Amino acid sequence: MNHDRFKPAAGDLRTRVFQIIFESDTPLAKGFDIALIGAILASVLVVMLESVPQLEDAHGEGFRLFEWGFTLLFTAELAIRLYCLERPWHYLKSFYGVIDLIAILPTWLALVVPGAQSLVVVRLLRTLRIFRVLRLMEFVGEGRLLIGALVRSSHQIFLFLFTVFMLVTIFASLMYLIEPAEAGFTSIPTAIYWAVVTLTTVGYGDITPVTPLGQAISVMVMLIGYSIIAVPTGVFSAEVIRSIRADRYSEEACPGCGHDRHEKNARYCLKCGTWLDEETPDPREASNDRSSSNEPSDDSPTDEKTPRE
Known part of the structure; x- marks a missing residue:
């Protein structure tokens, strides 16, 4: 989730709350995210256990109390999120904003539509925040590579x-x-x-x-x-391998030997050692030219004194 799109509202308290809820670079913010994910998993577990007839008959009232407790908790959490934002409606229209809203609607709808509380399993989608907590966003690039290969x-x-x-x-x-x-x-x-x-x-x-x-x-x-x-599976695997090679290797052939399997950041040919970038001079040749120009030639005068006759 890209939190750069959202800005805290004016005020020290709102800015502090924003840093705790929307950021994960401090121990307090990480603790909040981990506690939130734990509450989400616990609420989904309650719904799953409530679907077992034997457990429903024995502990149905307790399950409903837990469910309302989690619903009130997530409703308050969403309200706090909106409170600390400069543009709350902008967040509600985002991906995670829609998920946060859907996560609390089933229980409230159950007051009008019986059985709607079973839809609270959609709260499991909120655990996608774990990507931000555990710094897993770097793997999104690999996911895009797989999707691109599939397309x-x-x-x-x-x-x-x-x-x-x-x-x-x-x-x-x-x-x-x-x-x-x-x-x-x-x-x-x-x-x-x-x-x-x-x-x-x-x-x-x-x-x-x-x-x-x-x-x-x-x-x-x-x-x-x-x-x-x-x-x-073979078609998809071949496309993934082709994408990895295209992302890692350059298709430019070596001007010296014609070898075309070089990494994109390679400067010299793997086979013959030729400078690959034909638009810029080889720094080794430039260095050799400077060294040659500094060496004294045979025709240059020397400092040796000729003996007197």
Whole structure:
């Protein structure tokens, strides 16, 4: 989260509160963030335990008290955040502002819509603040690299998925014609469900072919699934490796030997030692030229005195 967009409101107290809540470079600010994340995890745990019928029957009232306590705590925390900001509405329209608002709405909505409190599991999204607490924002660049590789390989992956969909439709139509309805193949969409489950080698077993021809087709579908399941992974991995190389290595060839696998910050060729930047002179040659100009030539006069005759 980029807190540079938000500025504290005027006043020493608001500035101090802003530093504690929105920053993480002091022990007090880190302690606040860690305590907030602990409260978020505890509130989600309460909702999860409340969904167990046995625990709900035994401790339902206690769960509801805890839930209201966490809701009031997070409501006060959001109010304090808005209090110390120069432009509170600007924060509410940001990513974390929307999450903070959604995190407290379910319990208040439960007063009008029964059962809405189960939506408080969205509070788990607030733990994204741990990236700021643990200084993990440097890994965002690696995440962007993976997303970029996925976008660049999207055409190949789409073509692969389209081909798989065509195979699934063909095999499903065959199974619908071959297998009786008693085996579970009551329609082509149901047969498509079976084909997807079989192609991905999941095999729930709720729909099973009973004819020899249908079983033979099932074997073929499973073998095809094993053979193609690694295709999108290979395409994506190749694109990631290509992105890493493009980010690390330069495509400029060496003017001396033509080698083109140099790191971007390399100044001399890995193979022949030639200066790579053709737009600037080689500092070694310039140094040698200066050294040569300082050496006395053979024709220059010497300080030796000629003997008198």
